[in-house]
Amino acid sequence: MKGWEAFRVALDALRANRLRSLLTMLGVIIGVAAVVVVVSIGAGAREQIESQVEGLGSNLILVVPGEAGQRGAPTVSRMTLADEQLLERVVGDPAAVTARLSSGERIRAGAASAFTTVHGADADMPRVFDRPLADGSYLTATDVDTRRRVAVLGSRTAEQLFADADPVGRQVTVGGTRFRVIGVLAEQGESFGVSQDDEVHIPITTAQRILGVDRVDAFAVRAPNSEVVPAVSRQLHAALKERYPDQPFSAITQTQILGVIGNILGLLTSVLAAIAGISLLVGGVGVSNIMLVSVRERTKEIGLRKALGARQRDVLAQFLVEAVLLTTIGGVLGILIGVVGSVLLDRFSPLPAAVEWWSPVVAFAVSAAVGVFFGVFPARRAGRLDPVVALRTE
Amino acid sequence: MSRAPAIEAVDVRRSYDLGAEQVHALRGVSFTVSDGEYAAIIGPSGSGKSTLMHLLGCLDRPTSGTLRVDGRDVAALSDAELARLRNEAIGFVFQAFQLLSRSSALDNVALPLLYRGVPRAERRERAEAALRAVNLGHRLGHRPTQMSGGEQQRVAIARALVGEPRILLADEPTGNLDSRNGAEVMRILEELNAVSGVAVVLVTHDAEVAARARRQVRVRDGLVELDTAAANPAQEPVPDPARGGRVAAAGEERA
Numbered sequence: 001m002k003g004w005e006a007f008r009v010a011l012d013a014l015r016a017n018r019l020r021s022l023l024t025m026l027g028v029i030i031g032v033a034a035v036v037v038v039v040s041i042g043a044g045a046r047e048q049i050e051s052q053v054e055g056l057g058s059n060l061i062l063v064v065p066g067e068a069g070q071r072g073a074p075t076v077s078r079m080t081l082a083d084e085q086l087l088e089r090v091v092g093d094p095a096a097v098t099a100r101l102s103s104g105e106r107i108r109a110g111a112a113s114a115f116t117t118v119h120g121a122d123a124d125m126p127r128v129f130d131r132p133l134a135d136g137s138y139l140t141a142t143d144v145d146t147r148r149r150v151a152v153l154g155s156r157t158a159e160q161l162f163a164d165a166d167p168v169g170r171q172v173t174v175g176g177t178r179f180r181v182i183g184v185l186a187e188q189g190e191s192f193g194v195s196q197d198d199e200v201h202i203p204i205t206t207a208q209r210i211l212g213v214d215r216v217d218a219f220a221v222r223a224p225n226s227e228v229v230p231a232v233s234r235q236l237h238a239a240l241k242e243r244y245p246d247q248p249f250s251a252i253t254q255t256q257i258l259g260v261i262g263n264i265l266g267l268l269t270s271v272l273a274a275i276a277g278i279s280l281l282v283g284g285v286g287v288s289n290i291m292l293v294s295v296r297e298r299t300k301e302i303g304l305r306k307a308l309g310a311r312q313r314d315v316l317a318q319f320l321v322e323a324v325l326l327t328t329i330g331g332v333l334g335i336l337i338g339v340v341g342s343v344l345l346d347r348f349s350p351l352p353a354a355v356e357w358w359s360p361v362v363a364f365a366v367s368a369a370v371g372v373f374f375g376v377f378p379a380r381r382a383g384r385l386d387p388v389v390a391l392r393t394e
Numbered sequence: 395m396s397r398a399p400a401i402e403a404v405d406v407r408r409s410y411d412l413g414a415e416q417v418h419a420l421r422g423v424s425f426t427v428s429d430g431e432y433a434a435i436i437g438p439s440g441s442g443k444s445t446l447m448h449l450l451g452c453l454d455r456p457t458s459g460t461l462r463v464d465g466r467d468v469a470a471l472s473d474a475e476l477a478r479l480r481n482e483a484i485g486f487v488f489q490a491f492q493l494l495s496r497s498s499a500l501d502n503v504a505l506p507l508l509y510r511g512v513p514r515a516e517r518r519e520r521a522e523a524a525l526r527a528v529n530l531g532h533r534l535g536h537r538p539t540q541m542s543g544g545e546q547q548r549v550a551i552a553r554a555l556v557g558e559p560r561i562l563l564a565d566e567p568t569g570n571l572d573s574r575n576g577a578e579v580m581r582i583l584e585e586l587n588a589v590s591g592v593a594v595v596l597v598t599h600d601a602e603v604a605a606r607a608r609r610q611v612r613v614r615d616g617l618v619e620l621d622t623a624a625a626n627p628a629q630e631p632v633p634d635p636a637r638g639g640r641v642a643a644a645g646e647e648r649a
């Protein structure tokens with residue numbers, strides 16, 4: 001018997017028992033769909049985060065206290081605004097360094113109020129972080145020097161407090177202090193359903209006074225180009241180390257952030273895909289089980305086929321092809337559901353999802369392998385049946 | 395060149411080892427079936443008739459003794475070779491028809507050719523011819539469940555003959571049929587034997603059926619008690635001139 005004939009005989013058998021075939025496939029369908037969706041979400045998350053990190057520019061360096069990648073309590077910064085000049089000297093461009101001090105605060109405007117992140121910043125922020133304004137103007141050096149009570153709103157915060165009205169020139173209150181709104185930042189969009197525009201920028205000196213501190217949480221430095229990033233980040237680190245010998249510092253680059261995020265997401269995706277893969281395995285066990293039942297039910301048929309000249313391997317092939325057809329048809333259905341599900345998730349839920357080209361290919365190959373693996377045992381049993389005994393069974 | 399007999403059994407024994415005891419189903423059977431022969435095996439239940447048929451049909455191997463089917467020593471053949479011998483030399487007809495209930499008559503009949511590697515178009519053509527030979531040309535697409543017992547057994551006969559075997563083995567082919575359908579099936583078997591020359595060996599409980607055969611073999615307790623071939627070896631075939639049906643003439647160049 002030719003391979004193609006075994007395929008046809010197996011397909012006929014599956015058709016004859018449509019409902020059972022479908023139910024048997026269900027485990028594989030669910031398993032494959034789950035794996036495809038999980039991989040898509042992992043890929044979508046990575047894409048989204050990467051595009052955000054890349055939006056910062058590949059020559060951005062973040063200087064923070066503590067050792068990046070180390071566990072434990074976050075280190076409280078001992079850096080002050082006085083350190084800014086030191087870093088500016090290292091880069092050779094005063095406009096390429098910006099200081100930041102952040103805190104979660106409630107902000108009010110008349111009856112409206114919102115909880116938001118207050119960033120103490122300086123005039124160089126828009127250039128270093130590449131954040132254009134949508135309206136008004138940004139903080140100036142004079143605003144910082146004279147601790148002016150002026151604020152620039154993130155687009156979402158502006159919308160929350162002032163709805164459609166123009167916020168520029170209006171008053172807001174942060175931590176009991178009144179600020180005049182002088183500008184609104186351009187929208188950045190959402191990440192995992194969370195707005196990136198929920199923020200207020202005030203002069204860092206004003207922020208220090210309100211919070212009663214003189215520290216700076218972090219400095220962001222824009223290197224002249226991406227080639228010098230590693231060298232500049234080393235120099236920044238060394239300079240700070242010299243000034244604060246007993247405090248650990250990190251100069252984090254975009255490449256490092258991408259690497260860390262990639263590792264975390266990769267691990268997360270593999271763990272979730274493995275969990276989803278377990279249901280694929282359970283589906284395989286289901287196929288094996290039903291194939292054993294099927295061999296028993298069709299013992300007479302097997303005996304007859306052998307009496308008519310089917311060899312052991314003809315019968316084995318028939319049942320093995322049947323098992324592989326069950327899992328591959330289930331696999332294809334699972335892939336369809338997984339791909340459609342991923343697209344729907346991406347469009348209609350906050351979760352990002354991007355179908356990786358290889359995930360359906362791998363899913364198909366794995367379902368075929370599951371069919372072979374779990375089909376071999378029942379198929380061998382069928383192939384080895386003694387025709388005399390098989391024909392005699394009722 | 396003279397050809398080996400269709401079947402040649404010399405002192406064939408078949409025992410079943412049931413652990414505690416040994417069941418000796420056949421205790422030394424010697425038996426020859428020539429081309430074109432028509433023999434009925436009779437005997438009480440449990441005497442070993444089915445065991446003998448399974449051996450003749452190469453579904454089983456003897457515990458001892460020599461069995462040659464189509465000139466080949468069954469004991470020396472592998473499982474795959476045995477399957478091939480069954481496919482090419484033997485046609486089976488069972489008491490319970492043994493048709494695939496979800497397949498059409500045509501597909502049922504074509505099945506032996508599938509395992510012979512015959513292309514699909516030729517399979518269908520030959521299966522159709524075989525069904526016409528048993529007067530079922532109008533039932534090609536019917537499934538077994540849509541046919542009477544007599545029709546089902548005729549489908550089974552067509553399936554047994556589609557591969558043009560040398561020997562047709564029928565274990566109580568009329569056992570599940572009423573007398574009218576049984577008579578029709580017997581008439582077809584006799585006619586096929588006469589026209590195509592296929593050797594027919596059938597097991598029956600029906601004295602009338604047995605009496606119509608040219609040769610009777612009576613089995614008792616695993617031994618051949620009586621074999622009329624030994625008494626009267628040269629009997630002429632008794633063709634039924636009333637019927638003109640014809641199967642592809644497998645036996646002609648062999649006879």
Ligand SMILES: Nc1ncnc2c1ncn2[C@@H]1O[C@H](COP(=O)(O)OP(=O)(O)O)[C@@H](O)[C@H]1O
Pocket residue numbers: 410412417418419437438439440441442443444445446
């Ligand atoms: N697979 C088997 N295992 C054990 N004993 C068997 C087996 N097949 C047949 N027998 C025994 O062999 C003897 C002959 O059986 P069988 O050939 O079926 O007789 P018949 O067809 O003449 O009724 C019986 O005693 C039966 O019980």
Ligand SMILES: [Mg+2]
Pocket residue numbers: 443444445
């Ligand atoms: Mg019997």
